[in-house]
Amino acid sequence: MTTKTTHHPLPPHYDPSQYPAFAVTVDVVVLTMSDSRLHVLLVRRGVPPFEGMWAIPGGFKRPTETLDGAAKRELAEETGVDGASLLTQFGAYGDPGRDPRMNVVTVAYLAVLRDVRGIAAGTDAAAAALIPVSEALNGKIKLAFDHAKIVRDAVERVGVDLDLTGIATAFVGPTFTFAELRAVYEAVWGVQLDGANFRRSIVAEDGWVVPTGRRARPGSAGGKPAELYRAGRMWKHGSPIRRSQPNGRRKGDS
Amino acid sequence: MTTKTTHHPLPPHYDPSQYPAFAVTVDVVVLTMSDSRLHVLLVRRGVPPFEGMWAIPGGFKRPTETLDGAAKRELAEETGVDGASLLTQFGAYGDPGRDPRMNVVTVAYLAVLRDVRGIAAGTDAAAAALIPVSEALNGKIKLAFDHAKIVRDAVERVGVDLDLTGIATAFVGPTFTFAELRAVYEAVWGVQLDGANFRRSIVAEDGWVVPTGRRARPGSAGGKPAELYRAGRMWKHGSPIRRSQPNGRRKGDS
DNA sequence: CCAAAAGTGTTATGTCTACACCCATGA
């Protein structure tokens, strides 16, 4: 290192124009459950660079708004959903060359929605689609910029938050069965969970889910109708669910 | 919402200059244990705005470097320490007006070092100091910009990471006693931990600490000499320490 | 010898896992 740093306390004769200018964007990874699989909302690019490839929705931060505000605005504009309470900032990305045209630093947000099919179609049907996360991450569907990494990080974050926060209920709509809730954990963690123990671990979390008294209609295959619950007050940090999985067994193992 | 969003796929006739320009900085919250208390490295500002107030070290990101690289460079320049593996990005801050002079978005990093007194003095003795985190957060020492919030978020993040990662060993130097390690948890979490149970919970984490065979010299008050350990391979996600605290008792309670 | 700090043993209590078994439904 040769140059002495300029501390944040800036030098007296400061001129903004002599410091490097960046564009700042917010990108929102919208995750949802569809068909018992985790999906991400993507838009198809119509212009270079990365023309024809899929990308996560996002846009420029305005100087007059906060980062959270920009993410909330973008989410509302893209999906019509006011999901402010579900927006979580999880990373910033600024590698040189990540946008070939200019210096862009993007701040990435995670939004969890319950099945969003209709909403996505509403904005720009041809350009927006729900893609299974597995296809976006295994390279089957190529993402523009560094968006594959951003999606990967978002999914990892959800996995942690399932354990630490009440984010799971954001996937499942106003009322839900334990089977639906369990499907979220199983899809994100890639494990099978024992239904009996899962139920108990959730019920034990005081005030997290509240029984409605109603029951869901069984599927065409029959079965006992499941009790319907709604989300209680979400917990904050410090009251984690304890994960309960059969010993190291993963979904798909024999 | 009236304006239709500009998707990240930019419009065809794109001109960078028509999008808002920001300065991008990285700020590094350097935490360390000193005198059994958690301390943060701060620098005193010599120029307006916030002249005379304390701030966390940081500087401008260069267009040719990554965010992680910028943080690593700043840390090296400020403290002389190459602590790349200990740098964790934990948040981005971009509220309008957070810097009164211009639009600045900062990406905040956490660095954990073992006692850094000499190092901090080495760079710019008069301007750098280790301040107890409690004083920086209770308003006794006022921080410039939104740095109080940034420090608060950093400390919260450390608390989570203590549980989830091997970050604790970063506080304590190449060899350490269980008492030293326990002091880290107690300081960050603000609790008292039972020494016997703490020892067992750490030893149970396979391969985390490795006995050196040597023993530390007792303090002037005597006592059995403590065994010295060194850090094993740090664990990754998924092998958390279970917290072990006496029932809800907090440090300072009678 | 006494106080202090480290480290080990022990026990009651709590939690987790696996799985048996009962319940309510569609076909």
Place this chain on the structure above:
DNA sequence: TCATGGGTGTAGACATAACACTTTTGG
């Protein structure tokens, strides 16, 4: 009535919290 999924019971394995007790030092 059978197959299917929902929900409860329970026993053994395991983890945790509290604290008594032993070890090894300084003074």
